[in-house]
Amino acid sequence: MTARALTGPVLVVGAGLLGTSIGLALRRHGVPVLLTDVNAPNLTLATGLGAGEEWDGVRDVELVVVAVPPDHLADEISRFLGCSAAVVTDVGSVKSAPLRQVAARVDAATLRRYVGSHPMAGSERSGPFAASGVLFDGRPWAVVPHPGADPGAVSLVTELARLCGATPVTLSPAEHDLAVARTSHLPHLVAALMAGRLTEAPEDHLALSGQGVRDVTRVAAGDPGLWQQIISANADAVAELLGDVRADLDRLLTAVREGERGSLGELLERGRAGTAAIPGKHGGPAQVLGELYVAVPDHPGELARLFSDASEIGVNIEDVHIDHDPGRPVGVVELAVAEDRVDLLQESLEARGWTTHR
Missing domain, CATH: 1.10.3660.10 (6-phosphogluconate dehydrogenase C-terminal like domain)
Incomplete structure (x- = not known):
């Protein structure tokens, strides 16, 4: 499939965590973004953060991205398919149910312009203040076309995922769900x-x-x-x-x-x-890791010093967890590293004064 350039404008419907993050990510590439939301404070915050301009309800757009709660997806997808000639996608976490609902409301020719999608990124936090222009970097983004979807529309939604920094993964609605x-x-x-x-x-x-x-x-x-x-x-x-x-x-x-x-x-x-x-780093096979626990004083600069020491030792930290000691101002940091590098890291950190255990 030939890639279709996304030049905009892109209309993002819903200025919460995902909608605002998409706006911020697209603005990094100079794509014009328009925003709309029934929640006026969210819209004000998102525009203030630079995620886009408020939509005037008239301006034509190339792509509509529906980023609203699941209960409202079908309504908004159908509305924008009916009131514009734009390609419409959504970023909801379920694809089959909204597709069925939309297909019952629009004709087959109109439905061709709809392609569902779902970025596998998010947070326990919500709202535009939790948004980030790098939220999707390196994350999978499911592109979920239905059998009658227009190939150009599929290409445009795939380009949206790429511009947002994500890795597109194509699935059917049933496979996705x-x-x-x-x-x-x-x-x-x-x-x-x-x-x-x-x-x-x-x-x-x-x-x-x-x-x-x-x-x-x-x-x-x-x-x-x-x-x-x-x-x-x-x-x-x-x-x-x-x-x-x-x-x-x-x-x-x-x-x-x-x-x-x-x-x-x-x-x-x-x-x-x-x-x-579970796929390992960069989507490759899972790596065999070992753990090393390090006592870290709970005051500024100590965690940075630990990471700096690990870097100088030449051991890459694959993952990290911090557990605070309830009885002392100390955190226990669990460092996950390649299994064959644990001994070197432990010996070298202890030589630098760190207290460690396996």
């Missing part, structure tokens, strides 16, 4: 269930919270209202996967109660294999 159910929606629900159990925990239990529980529950901090809409829109795919998890939980419960170490080990091993299946 199953993929996000597995990699995003189900993990969010499991995290919410886990985090919900903490609300009943005594304070002395919570005092033992470490990085593990923070990792498992982090995404549960997302907006419950938004996630209700997302899960409801992708109910079939999510329900199927939840059924699989329920079967695993039943098996796990039996293994724990009956002391069946073999079954327990199989489930734990399957979990470890799943973590290895």
